[in-house]
Amino acid sequence: MARRRPPALVDKLSAAESFIRQFAAENPESAGNPEQRWRQVRRAVESSGTYEHTPEELTFGARVAWRNAARCIGRLYWRSLVVRDLRQLRHPDEIAEQCFEHLRQATNGGRIRPVVSVFAPDRPGRPAARLLGEQLVRYADDPLSRRRLALARELGWKGGKEEFDVLPLLVQSAPERAPSWYELPEDTVLEVPLRHPEHAGFAGLGLRWYAVPAVSDMTLEIGGVSYPAAPFNGWYMGTEIGSRNLGDADRYDLLPSVAALFELDTASDRSLWRDRALVELNRAVLHSFQEAGVTMADHHTESTRFLSHIERERRSGRPVPADWSWIVPPLSGSATAVFHRSYDPPDEKLRPAFLRRPSEDPWATGS
Secondary structure, eight states: OOOOOOHHHHHHHHHHHHHHHHHHHHOTTTSOOHHHHHHHHHHHHHHHSOOOOOHHHHHHHHHHHHHTOTTOSOGGGGGGOEEEEOTTOOSHHHHHHHHHHHHHHHHGGGSOOOEEEEOOOOBTTBOOOEEOSSBSSOBTTSGGGHHHHHHHHHTTOOOOOSTTOBOOEEEESSTTSOOEEEOOOGGGOOEEEOOOSSOGGGGGGOOEEESOOEEOSEEEEETTEEESOOOEEOOOBHHIIIIIITTSTTTTOOHHHHHHHTTOOOSOGGGOHHHHHHHHHHHHHHHHHHHHTOOOBOHHHHHHHHHHHHHHHHHTTOOOBOOHHHHSOSSSGGGSTTSSSOOBOOOTTOSSEEEEOSSSOTTOOOO
């Protein structure tokens, strides 16, 4: 009687075959013989429990993972993603240095480039390193950073005493080892001081924000292979900073301060003081990034571009899964092109994908 394959192996083979055939179908000129490649992959998986992507497969997989990201409005540019193949690196020092290089390349003097840096994959019985924290750059006084700040201080970091202090990068090479922390070099973090186009007093608030939103707490999964350290970035849409990061009550909660600066009537919600303060805060963000020469999209333009992306994908015969609550901007939603329509629902099984980890434990696995 033939021995039954373990369910995990069956799942890995199924995911691998699906990806290999997708790669061949979308890259017929460069993929070669998909049957031959599939036989190679199947033998590797059956003997070792995993397989290795070619550089071309890795690049394609990372780009398609962005294309499949249901919460991202900026997917029109998925083909432009720069994929850095760093799978040979496992030591925290090497990983940290290449995370810094990621920021340098992505910043590009203010002309932000979409970049993903793919480090070593998990292997059977040998999990790869993780980056601890939501983004490569994050401020210590951001309420969202409480856990990362506490861990950094527990490890010996002495910073975080001033407003907008940049947290160190935390790299953990194995679950039983303590994370290593690294101060971000000055040349890796481009920051934009925030000023209002008309109100000179706005600068007195002392606000600033960093230029590159490099997400670092998601696992890149391609064809059944998981890359837990794969930081990636596009560029900011203004409302991400002006409405959410600075405006949300559980983040920097700046609407009362902006309202006071503009002498708005905050005695009643019917004055719409929060709405007016939110607009002025977003105007300051867009104005400041433009004056600094740093790439940033506005929510009206990006909404129109997203519909162009949908049309382009439909011509290619592909659905465009989208989470309406994330695609519609958090400012003037009904005034944007993406509001008055429905979308293909998010597909949790769609791969390749950037996956959120299933719990606060960075070593947890799941799909």
